[in-house]
Amino acid sequence: MIGAPSGTAPTGDAWIEIENVTREFAVRGAGRGAGARSIAAVQDVSLRVARGDSIALVGTSGSGKSTLARLIAGLDRPTAGRVRYAGRVVDPAARDWQSGRHRMQMIFQDPAAALNPRHRAGAILAEVSEFGRGGDGRHASAEDIDAMLARVGLSPADREKFPHEFSGGQKQRLSLARALAAEPDTLLADEPLSALDVSVQAQILALLHDLRQERSLTLVFVTHDLAVVPHIAERLAVMAGGRIVEEGPVDRIFADPSHDATRRLLAAARRGSTGGPKTGIL
Amino acid sequence: MTFARGGESVRPVDGISLALQERECLVLLGESGSGKSLTALSTLRLEPRNATLSGTIRYEPRALDLLSAEPATIRSVRGSGIAMIFQEPMTALNPVLRCGEQIAEGIRLHASAGTRDANARTLALLEEVGMDDPARVAGQYPHELSGGMRQRVLTALALAGDPKLLIADEPTTALDVSTEQRILDLLLRLRDARGLAILMITHDWGVAAAMADRVSVLYAGQVVETGSAGDVLREPKHPYTRALHGAVPRLDRHAAAPVPIPGQVPEPGAFPSGCRFHPRCARAITACAEREPALLAGGTRTVRCDVENGVTS
Numbered sequence: 207m208i209g210a211p212s213g214t215a216p217t218g219d220a221w222i223e224i225e226n227v228t229r230e231f232a233v234r235g236a237g238r239g240a241g242a243r244s245i246a247a248v249q250d251v252s253l254r255v256a257r258g259d260s261i262a263l264v265g266t267s268g269s270g271k272s273t274l275a276r277l278i279a280g281l282d283r284p285t286a287g288r289v290r291y292a293g294r295v296v297d298p299a300a301r302d303w304q305s306g307r308h309r310m311q312m313i314f315q316d317p318a319a320a321l322n323p324r325h326r327a328g329a330i331l332a333e334v335s336e337f338g339r340g341g342d343g344r345h346a347s348a349e350d351i352d353a354m355l356a357r358v359g360l361s362p363a364d365r366e367k368f369p370h371e372f373s374g375g376q377k378q379r380l381s382l383a384r385a386l387a388a389e390p391d392t393l394l395a396d397e398p399l400s401a402l403d404v405s406v407q408a409q410i411l412a413l414l415h416d417l418r419q420e421r422s423l424t425l426v427f428v429t430h431d432l433a434v435v436p437h438i439a440e441r442l443a444v445m446a447g448g449r450i451v452e453e454g455p456v457d458r459i460f461a462d463p464s465h466d467a468t469r470r471l472l473a474a475a476r477r478g479s480t481g482g483p484k485t486g487i488l
Numbered sequence: 489m490t491f492a493r494g495g496e497s498v499r500p501v502d503g504i505s506l507a508l509q510e511r512e513c514l515v516l517l518g519e520s521g522s523g524k525s526l527t528a529l530s531t532l533r534l535e536p537r538n539a540t541l542s543g544t545i546r547y548e549p550r551a552l553d554l555l556s557a558e559p560a561t562i563r564s565v566r567g568s569g570i571a572m573i574f575q576e577p578m579t580a581l582n583p584v585l586r587c588g589e590q591i592a593e594g595i596r597l598h599a600s601a602g603t604r605d606a607n608a609r610t611l612a613l614l615e616e617v618g619m620d621d622p623a624r625v626a627g628q629y630p631h632e633l634s635g636g637m638r639q640r641v642l643t644a645l646a647l648a649g650d651p652k653l654l655i656a657d658e659p660t661t662a663l664d665v666s667t668e669q670r671i672l673d674l675l676l677r678l679r680d681a682r683g684l685a686i687l688m689i690t691h692d693w694g695v696a697a698a699m700a701d702r703v704s705v706l707y708a709g710q711v712v713e714t715g716s717a718g719d720v721l722r723e724p725k726h727p728y729t730r731a732l733h734g735a736v737p738r739l740d741r742h743a744a745a746p747v748p749i750p751g752q753v754p755e756p757g758a759f760p761s762g763c764r765f766h767p768r769c770a771r772a773i774t775a776c777a778e779r780e781p782a783l784l785a786g787g788t789r790t791v792r793c794d795v796e797n798g799v800t801s
Contacts, residue, residue, distance in 0.1 A: 266664040373752050374520070403519040403691065405749035408735040412748050430665060433737040437745045460739075474665035475739045 220254035220290070221424050222278060222392070227251045227287035229273055247273040249448035250287070255441075257391075260418060260425040262435045262456070264471060265445035274445070275396050275428045279312045291392070308337040311385035315397040317377040320384060321369040327355070327380055328365035331387045338389035346387075358383040358413060375406030382413065392424040399434060411437055432475035436460070444468045489526055490540045493757065500756035501526050502709040503543075506687075508653065513679060513686040515696045515717070518706030519732075521753045524689045527706070528655050531687065532570055533562045549652055567649035568598045575658040577638035580645075581630040587641045588614075588626025594648030613644040616681075618674055636667035643674065647682075654678070657689040672698050693736045697721050705729045708754050708764035715789030725791045727772075728765045763793070771795050 229248040248270040255261050263271040276282040278289055280296045280303060289296040291310060297303050314320060321330060331354050332346040346354075352362045358379040364372070372380055378398060385393060395414070399407040411434060417423060427438050435442055436456055443453040446467035452459060463469045489501040501523040508514050518524040529535050531545060533554055545554040547565055554562055574580050582590055591613055592606040601609065614622035617640040630638055639659055646654060656675060660668035672695065678684050688699050696703055700717035705726065713726040724730045734747040751768040754760060760767050766776035773795060781799070783792040791797060 266666060375752065403753060404693065404732060405519060405735045405753070408737070408746040408748035411737070411746060415745070431737070433739045434746075436740070436743070437737055470666055472739070474669060 221257035222255040223290040224253040227284045230285045258422040260439040261441040262439035269445040270448040308388040310392040311390040312394040317381035334387040396428045498757040515700035522706035523709040570653045571646035571651035572655040577642040598649035653685045712792045
């Protein structure tokens with residue numbers, strides 16, 4: 207296992223198991239005459255997440271964290287290695303993966319990406335909740351929909367609204383309600399706070415926290431901001447250059463970071479979360 | 489700033505007063521809908537076409553009021569008096585021109601420099617914004633550069649007219665935390681070296697803490713608190729500034745979780761009566777819904793809150 211200290215990996219059954227996963231992308235060389243080559247956005251990554259755990263994937267842009275999240279969700283296929291989820295190999299092409307994939311839901315930085323702009327909020331939730339019940343074809347009742355809206359702090363009046371009628375924070379709530387409508391056991395959140403105002407970020411963070419208490423949701427939380435990590439995750443995996451360079455309990459890594467990339471992220475986050483005086487001027 | 493919208497007038501910027509000194513960085517701290525970007529654009533008279541401005545925008549180096557000045561005068565202030573950099577440098581740079589050509593064009597526009605002079609100054613500017621290999625960058629197109637490099641090129645372009653005031657509208661929001669730090673360091677260095685005044689627009693408490701000499705906190709089109717960075721960011725007085733501070737996640741594992749501010753930022757046109765923050769405010773009393781609080785000075789700080797200021801009818 208590259209970089210990940212093996213002693214810190216959970217020893218129980220892994221709910222999500224990533225084994226030596228690599229994802230290469232072909233790139234056309236910039237400029238004159240350079241031939242095609244490939245870069246590895248994710249390189250030989252192994253990681254185990256136990257059921258009910260919350261792990262943060264942290265790194266700068268280009269570190270591979272979003273690509274890894276997409277591989278876990280089965281939105282993309284690894285070039286090498288494999289991802290298992292609930293004991294099955296994640297493969298977008300495999301029939302038996304398709305049948306159970308709604309148990310793993312994803313929310314994104316731009317909540318609108320997951321919301322059909324021509325459907326009202328109620329219709330969006332009703333459609334997804336059918337999967338949650340195993341596609342029984344029964345329509346969710348108005349009460350069901352209202353309960354889904356209430357769970358994320360939206361009101362029954364929001365049922366008839368189109369996505370564009372919601373503010374950014376409300377849209378993220380709706381996209382979370384949409385994900386929860388499928389009754390997932392696992393939630394992948396890719397920078398869900400980045401596009402939101404600070405006051406609204408804290409609302410979504412609190413909501414995710416409560417949801418984890420209510421149901422034993424396994425959470426993979428992708429972020430560039432270490433400051434939110436202690437408030438959402440118990441475990442932390444730091445990515446740099448497509449690899450996991452450090453992995454373990456949040457407490458330990460915050461107290462004693464072992465990799466430079468982690469130290470740099472910590473320093474940046476420390477500056478961001480203090481209301482202190484100006485940092486030194488060059 | 490007033491917009492006419494369906495027979496009603498909407499005022500997203502409502503009575504904002506700011507003053508900047510030479511070699512000073514004033515940070516406008518606010519969330520979306522606070523009016524911070526519209527305020528910045530107005531300073532350059534780049535307000536939306538359908539907006540009406542009232543008040544004054546004094547540019548002291550030339551004793552001008554930009555609100556009543558002729559269009560030609562305003563144009564002459566843009567770039568050589570006041571310049572601006574944006575969140576997404578790609579939208580401000582010409583994608584089909586090499587970086588060097590764009591900067592040289594800016595130099596020729598503001599000074600009557602010959603081609604050779606302009607090229608030499610271009611390289612000097614690229615060096616000033618921290619490029620290791622100015623000649624190489626000058627020959628590259630914007631898409632060939634990383635986000636941080638692009639922001640440096642845009643900054644060099646903004647400096648082409650030798651401005652006195654640089655307006656920076658969320659210049660690091662699209663950047664990584666480590667790149668962000670380097671761009672902020674660059675801006676502070678330019679402030680010191682050139683005596684540049686900087687009006688920095690941000691929603692980010694950390695950016696404000698890193699940059700500001702003084703801070704003005706905006707909420708729903710108004711300034712709610714102004715003061716030195718040390719005062720406002722360390723001991724915020726306005727309930728909104730305090731709540732914003734409480735909503736910023738702390739890095740410390742044992743720190744309290746960030747506290748959400750209930751409700752939403754109100755939309756322009758739907759600002760609440762009385763104090764605009766009162767529906768979300770933990771300290772609000774009945775009077776807050778009825779009476780619009782004044783921005784009152786206490787020492788070096790001004791706060792727009794009747795409860796904090798001890799104003800009774």
